[in-house]
Amino acid sequence: MRALWKGTISFGLVTIPVKLYPAIKTEPLRFKFLRRSDLSPITNKRVAVTDQKEVPWDQVVRGYEYEKGKFVILKDEDFDRVDVEAIHTVKVLDFVALSEIDPIYFEKPYYLFPDKGGEKAYQLFHYGLIKTGKTAIAKIILHNKEHLAALKPKNSFLTLELMYFQREIVDPKELGSPPKVELDEREKKMAIELIEKMSVPWDPSRYQDEYSKAIEKLIKEKIKKGYTEVSKERKPQTIGKEQKDLVSLLEESLRMGNGRSRISTGSGLKQENKKGKKGKE
Numbered sequence: 001m002r003a004l005w006k007g008t009i010s011f012g013l014v015t016i017p018v019k020l021y022p023a024i025k026t027e028p029l030r031f032k033f034l035r036r037s038d039l040s041p042i043t044n045k046r047v048a049v050t051d052q053k054e055v056p057w058d059q060v061v062r063g064y065e066y067e068k069g070k071f072v073i074l075k076d077e078d079f080d081r082v083d084v085e086a087i088h089t090v091k092v093l094d095f096v097a098l099s100e101i102d103p104i105y106f107e108k109p110y111y112l113f114p115d116k117g118g119e120k121a122y123q124l125f126h127y128g129l130i131k132t133g134k135t136a137i138a139k140i141i142l143h144n145k146e147h148l149a150a151l152k153p154k155n156s157f158l159t160l161e162l163m164y165f166q167r168e169i170v171d172p173k174e175l176g177s178p179p180k181v182e183l184d185e186r187e188k189k190m191a192i193e194l195i196e197k198m199s200v201p202w203d204p205s206r207y208q209d210e211y212s213k214a215i216e217k218l219i220k221e222k223i224k225k226g227y228t229e230v231s232k233e234r235k236p237q238t239i240g241k242e243q244k245d246l247v248s249l250l251e252e253s254l255r256m257g258n259g260r261s262r263i264s265t266g267s268g269l270k271q272e273n274k275k276g277k278k279g280k281e
Helices: 076-080 119-132 185-197 212-224 243-256 259-263 266-280
Strands: 004-013 014-022 062-067 069-074 091-097 108-114 134-142 145-152 159-165
Touching: 004 134, 014 076, 014 119, 062 145, 091 145, 108 119, 108 145, 119 134, 119 159, 134 159
Parallel strands: 004 091
Antiparallel strands: 004 014, 014 108, 062 069, 091 134, 108 159, 134 145, 145 159
């Protein structure tokens, strides 16, 4: 697996070279949006609001709107000018008890793996967290954004879990207070009994994504029963590696009535065919 980020954990005067890897993997069912009439895929275009014209990637810039309609443009070199040490450092700020942190603050987990030369310091840091039962609160810059993070031991690894800053958490007071209702003692007792009856030791393997499984099953059944449709969209023709593909391309061109223009560029076809053979060899 390729590391997403490389840097160091800054722990007092100690620096620990580490690599950052994702700790979760998601495999969502991916659907394409199609036009009903011919099942032609619908693309997402970068369109300018002023004239509705498509904008190529090389014309896209990043801007910060400091006033309505007024922007400060930031280039790649501007981001590179930001403190390089901060970009490549997990700066430990404090150590706190995990039980004191509201779970709502946790966002996304990663694995931290020791880089060359950092094995001993990594193990020492891991040992310290285990023995004290503490969690390290740190800051890290990922994808041009500063994140709060928690460093926690998991088995023989260190994990880094991105956290939300307090200003990012919606204060429940903004929703008002839930309506108060009276609960009688019998209802309270039954609620507690039901919770205790349904209580089990934590086992994440008990919980599966049943919705995705059901959709996958439905798709397989439709394929098996022949409930499929073929797109009428014409795909761009390319010259294949085999001679029969080239013949098919020429025949199709003749049927389309523009064979003259295709055949007149025979030298180009020959050159491409050679490249195909070379690649095959």
